[in-house]
Amino acid sequence: MGREFLDIFTDWSSDYDEFVEGKDPEYEAVFEGYQDILKDIVQRSGTRVLEFGIGTGNLTQQLVTAGKWVFPIEPSKEMRQLARKKLPKEVIIYDGDLQQYPKPLRQLDTIVSSYVFHHLTNEEKGKALIDYAHQLEIGGKIIFADTMFESQKIMDQLIQQAKQNEFYTLADDLEREYYPLISTLRELFNQAGFEIEFEQKNEYVWIVEGTKQV
Ligand SMILES: C[S@@+](CC[C@H](N)C(=O)[O-])C[C@H]1O[C@@H](n2cnc3c(N)ncnc32)[C@H](O)[C@@H]1O
Structure with missing residues (x-):
């Protein structure tokens, strides 16, 4: 499992960068402040950074420009090809x-x-978090920006709102993929030995920053 949504990104890759700029009304709120979210991740990062799911390489590019050593990982060939064009050889x-x-x-x-x-x-x-803890020394960080929800009620309201707006692709996405509650993430990070902080960036997206304790 884990790669089951890959075909979506193969189809999406060629116009993905237009989505993050807010060209699709369905995803405008999800990508609101996208560049600032990436900038925030860069500012919170150390100097030796592994990045998962780089997509077209927008965050990777910012990390490299900030002088960090980056180890970029991406399962979609189409996405890797697009990212290749943005990054130093x-x-x-x-x-x-x-x-x-x-x-x-x-x-x-x-x-x-x-x-x-x-x-x-x-x-x-x-x-996965337990595995990542093995890759980091004490004080090492995990910094993930993603859609997550403070409660099931808020999540259900946003799905309802998407359906009312006839944003059926967004509603399907929210129902299909594994968007977590913040309380669940807190528990999972704590179990893996991380102390964590959350910061909300838009209606959907939060940054979770975990610091390895033991
Ligand atoms: C919404 S895009 C985000 C791309 C980029 N990180 C950004 O912020 O623009 C999701 C990315 O995750 C990749 N992906 C899908 N399943 C994955 C998995 N199991 N592990 C790592 N990356 C995955 C997709 O191929 C796609 O590039």
Whole structure:
């Protein structure tokens, strides 16, 4: 599991960058403040960063420009091809995913992703976080931006709102993929040995920052 939504991104890859700029009304609120969200991740990151699900490479590009060493991972060939055009040639983009990925070439201090972690079920998220804890030293960070919800009630209201607006693609997406509650993420990060903070970035997206404790 974990790669079951990949075909969506193969189809989406060629106009993905238009979506993040808010060209599709269905996803405008989800991508509101997208560039600032990426900038925030960069500012919170250390200097040796693994990034999961780089897509067309927008966050990777910002991390590299900020002078960080980046180990970028992306399972979609089409996305990797688009990201390739944005990144310096010495940056190798690896085929891999949140659960299976090549061994990083350096000791990491940060693991990041944007709009990716919801591809795992909650059970898979818990196992992945335990794996990530093994990749980091004490004080190392996980910084994920993604759609998540403060309560089931808020999630249900947003799905209802999407249907009322006839945003059926968004409503299907919210019902189909594994968008977590904040309380669930808190528990999973704590179980994996991370202390965490959340910051809301728009109606859908929050940044979760976990710091490895033990
Ligand atoms: C919504 S896009 C986000 C792309 C980029 N991170 C951004 O912020 O623009 C989701 C990305 O996750 C990738 N993806 C899908 N399933 C994945 C998995 N199991 N592990 C890692 N990446 C995955 C997709 O191919 C796609 O590039």
